[in-house]
Amino acid sequence: MIIGGANYLEKNKTVVDDLNVFPVPDGDTGTNMALTMQSAARQVKKSNANNIEDIAKAASKGSLMGARGNSGVILSQLFRGLAQGLTGIEKANTKDIARAFKMASDTAYKAVMKPIEGTILTVARECAEKAEELAKEENDIKIFLEEVIKHGDETLKKTPEMLDALKQAGVVDAGGKGLLYILIGALKAVTFDDDEFFDELDEYLKADEETKEYTEEADIKFGYCTEFIINSKNGDIEKLKDELTKFGDSMLVIGDEEHIKVHIHTNNPGEVLEKGLKIGELTNIKIDNMRYQHKSKVVDEKHVQQNQEDEMKKYSIITVAMGEGIKNVFKDLRVDYVISGGQTMNPSTEDILKAVENVKGENIIILPNNSNIILAAKQAKELSNRNIEVVPTKTIPQGVTALLSFDEDLDLDENIENMEEAIKEVKTGEVTFAVRDTTINGKEIKKDDVIGISEGEIKSIGNDIREVSMDLLRNIIDEDENDLITIFYGEDISKEKAEELGELLEEEMEECDIEVVYGGQPLYYYIFSVE
Known part of the structure; x- marks a missing residue:
């Protein structure tokens, strides 16, 4: 069932990716959930277990270490609760599964600081509640799972009524959709009613372990x-x-x-x-x-400290970034390790733990620099016995600003407080392109439009990168409050174009200092830091 669920989600992950509310080129819910499931499936295959309890524990461990993005972390918590609910069970009936589903849902809700309805959490909870109701009378596993999935699908269709962002984008919740694909794959594995599926599953199981060791390759x-x-x-x-x-x-x-x-x-x-x-x-x-x-290397564990010696030191800092220029900025700010990742490639909990193992600080500070990596970083903190703090940076500018407020002579609590205060003072703007047609907050967006984003909102739409960039900056800059604008230009923008934009800004916003820095980030033409 675990391997069947992983295989079926892998087949349908692009459907889930395409449900991203924002039409940006980094919709990765399906990819993150599929990679998390593959980690669970590999652990199950390695375990050679022949009872439900041990298989569930193996799936929990695999999903926990392989969790990527918020959806992957929530999925790993569902498996964690499932394993707890199946403790002591060698063979499971519908009542056992219903109880485990309920514990899975409860565990996932507890893991999220502010649970939001209309998400994967809602679909999981409704499936669990339906399972408890069905288990009172139904003993046939096939009928039981079919009815649970049917109810889950009905719940999924209601998610746009629960979350306005889904309604505006005209999509259902991506995480909930991914969860249903897993359940459908599990059902197929139980019922053996799809010859084509099992031919594919056989190939999935035969896949050489070494070629799947780094799961991004499969992605x-x-x-x-x-x-x-x-x-x-x-x-x-x-x-x-x-x-x-x-x-x-x-x-x-x-x-x-x-x-x-x-x-x-x-x-x-x-x-x-x-x-x-x-x-x-x-x-x-x-x-x-x-x-x-x-x-050859998923996690770019770069020794950006030239003299990384064996003895412990007071602090080590780990950050996540993409783009050679941005990585060099962090190097200059004395970051110990940079994990390659961000949009389109969220590092797993295990990737973050590997970075932790390779630094020597008595205190370790992690800067995720992406809202979709924060949960995985916090999960790594819980799994490690090192003294780790996660500063919840959601963007590259926040990460840079946090580092500028860091002082090695201060104690950990003071540094964390200063860094968290500092990230409130920086605004981030990003310019990229739309991957599909949609409407958000009444704004009509066409595929390939250039879009400017700030603080989770699309502020500007157009066809010209420079015009959209200027419009975005006019939206977020207050010349009475802001005096420094840093332009990180991406791999698809020439230095000349970036400098032209900088000169235009200097003419229009005379009170602000302008810095132009090579970022080298993919997919995003510009990242702006406004302080």
Whole structure:
């Protein structure tokens, strides 16, 4: 059932990813839940257990260590409660499963500081309550699970009425959908009523363990990150976009009168390059094998302290970031380890624990720099016997600001208080592109629109990166309160373009100091720090 659930979610994870409320290119609920489930399934396979209690414990351990993102952490808590509910049980009947479902739901609710209805928590609770009701009369596991899933699906359909953000986006809750896929896969594993599913499951079980050791590799549908510039005065950008869409995802095609920049994840880089050659001369060609990169090293544990010696020291700081420029900023601020991650790639609890094991501080401070990593960091804190504090930074600017307020001579409590106060004083702006059509807060957004985001809200929409950037900054800057703007420009923006934006800001916002810094982050053209 565990392996069947993992397999079925893996097959349908993109459906879950596409339910992301924001149309940004980092919808990853399905991916995070699938990676968490794969970790649970691998642990079950390793355990060779033949009773329900031990299998549930193995799934709990695997999901706990492999948990990624908030959805993955909540899923791991569901498995934790499930294992507790099945303690002492070798074979389970419907009453045992109902009790375990209830304990799973209760455990997950307790793990979340402020539970919100209309999420995976609601679907789990409703499934548990339905299971308790059914178990009083129903002994047939197949009928029991079918009815639980049916009720869960009815609950899922109601989630847009519980959360306005879901209603506006016209989607159901992604985590709840992922949970139902797991339950459906578990049901298929019990009933043996789908020959095709079991052929696929057989292949899933036969998969070589070494190739699945780093699960991001299994997650990469299109393996080659392909980038190039077309020198052409007659290029039709919209036509090129249409032609390239069928070759992959994470596509970006932008340009001016003389150049077109192309970025795409594809399995056919040669064919993509041929399309470009039909328009003009190609320069700056770069093709990276992402599967190889991820397999060789998922967590980029960088020794950014040059003299990392064996003896303990007072503090070690761990942070999460993507983009070489941003990592170098953290290096300059004396961070001990940078875990590669952020949008599109949330590190697991185990990844964070590995970083903890490799630093020497008596006190360890973790800066997640992403709201979807905070729960995994806190879970790592609970699992470790080291003295760890998690400063709940949600953005890169918050992480940088927190570090600037850190003082090695102060005690831990004072530092944490100062860092948490400091992150309240910085505003973050991000500029990226929309991956689908949607409407949010009455704003109509089309696929490929440039969008400006700040504090969880889409503030600006348009077709021009610079115009959207300026509009976003006008929305969030108060010249009476803010005096420093830092521009982190991403891998798809040239230094010249970023400096042009900086000069434009200096002209319009004379009271503010402007800094332009290479961030190198993927998918996000700019990240702005406003202080």
